[in-house]
Amino acid sequence: MNPDIVETVNVAREVAWLPWAVQYFFLIGLSYGAYLVSLPGLVFRRPGWEGISRLALLAALVCGLTAPVALLADLHQPGRFWHFYAYFTPSSWMSWGAFFIPVYLTGLILYAWLAFRPALARHADEGGRLAGLARRLAYGGHESRNALVAAALLAFVGAALVALYTGVEVMLVRARPLWHTPLLPLQFFVTALAGGFGLTLLFNRYLSGRGDPLATRRMANALAVTQLVALLVGGVWLALGLSGLSPTHAQALAEVAPSANWQLSAVWAVAATVVTLVLAWKRPGSGLAIGLLALHSAWMMRWTIFIGGQEVPKTGAGYYSYQLPFGPEGLMGIVGTAGLWIFLFVVLTTLLPLDRIGKSGATGA
Amino acid sequence: MKDHNPPTAAPATSPSRRAFLRGIPVLTAAAAMAPAPVLAADATHHWAMLVDVRKCIGCQACTVACIQENAVPEGSFRTFVSTYSVKLADAEQPAGTYMLPRLCNHCDQPPCVPVCPVGATFKRADGIVVVDGDRCVGCAYCVQACPYDARFINHDTDKAEKCTFCAHRVDAGLLPACVETCVGGARIFGDLNDPAGELRRRLDAAKAEVKVLKPESGTEPRVFYIGLDERFQGRVEGQGTLWQPRATHG
């Protein structure tokens, strides 16, 4: 900071991507992260992964269905969402994203349906709550391996495109040095995958008998790897900034380094990652703690990047200060998406009780 | 947003504006709204502004005129004058005041345009960058992409908004409201393609002194400055704002 210059009059620009955007990036990340965790058991049939993978698929579904609502709400003109399809603009990654999301969700829903049909049929036979609905959804309850693999493949293409566009869309914003780094898509991806493991660990923990300890261990190991990669990427970012090798990274560092808020966020993020890594590695049985920590890191990272990033003026001195408003553009947005998530979770777990799908081995699936 | 296709109005005839008004055939609405990014070089006009910082007295008359002209909601601004107190080393008084009028730069390479997912923001053939309010979905991607913090979401309309060089006035042969009202004569508006016009003459005369904001960003701004101190060309390093007007919505 130059002590000789004091800004006396300037304009504060408000945060234009609201907490809804944080929720969207968080949920869609968790969704494709959890989707990836579903692959070893359901598509590759790795022994010991079946239960976890079904739990992960359920997590992917709940998050995947909630995410677009948050995205829609972040538009200031949600009623005009059809403009995305009427006025396709190839120069804009956001425009492409509007087409990638339906590809992913179509694939994911089909994949989940095919994977859960047998479990739905069992639910219908046992006559629990919503048994009628389960029967209709099960539609015979047959297993169709080829169709499942095909749907998973479609979801994979969609997930890859979604992971790509959500990262690149933000990375391309040159006006914000903090966002304008090729490492950002990677950071989004790694934390999303960690979050996917985290949510699956959480689901696993709530199984009767607290889930299969071997499964917990397997996920803890995988989670430890993601944390290691996250630390590595963070280290590369810092090195690029400190060494001045990359002007953008140096500028980003110079912009945020003087701020006490940012220092706190950085220390917090590193500490959370290190704690998760150490716990996952040394005490792989602590499924709940590391699961929650991974989810927290994935959310914090997005909050800091989006909201914190928008607090840095592009031309003025100092920082804009953001206070979370109480209304729909702030806290209620976060609470609202959480509420929708819980609603979907309750409905889906009524049809597909965690205990049934989370058991290792086949549930007829 | 205001209508960008106003009826052909009779131009004002103040002597100070004669140079500007000479040779402005009023554009047809169709030409004015031609979908861009068509490069302005093909067009008859290439509108631009020159801000002579030395003449700005920081009165914010332009800020107020713009709000009046464009019905800008409270707490939002299309143009304003950033004001800084700068410590002086070689003068008797301890500090001086530095004024910097800011507005959309109507960049020739505008980063706000390609990111728009619905093609709602574009550069007109005459160089003015505008937002089609009927198409904008309010995603604010353009707000993020502009390196000058020139854009914002208008909370009355829920659409992206920014300075339009008062396109509705320009199309009618009038000057932008801020230029019209500028007390110090610090804002000069005109046609880059008109060699005899005041803007071109002033730019040519001042050549070496002419600067733009953030030249390294490759945006090719069409708002030029004379008397722009390098310390204010990019993000200003200094103590943060003492007074920040903010929107009171919600």
Ligand code: SF4
């Ligand atoms: S100043 Fe910003 S809003 Fe204006 S044309 Fe340039 S990038 Fe777009």
Ligand code: SF4
């Ligand atoms: S806010 Fe409007 S003009 Fe800006 S990018 Fe989104 S749709 Fe385009």
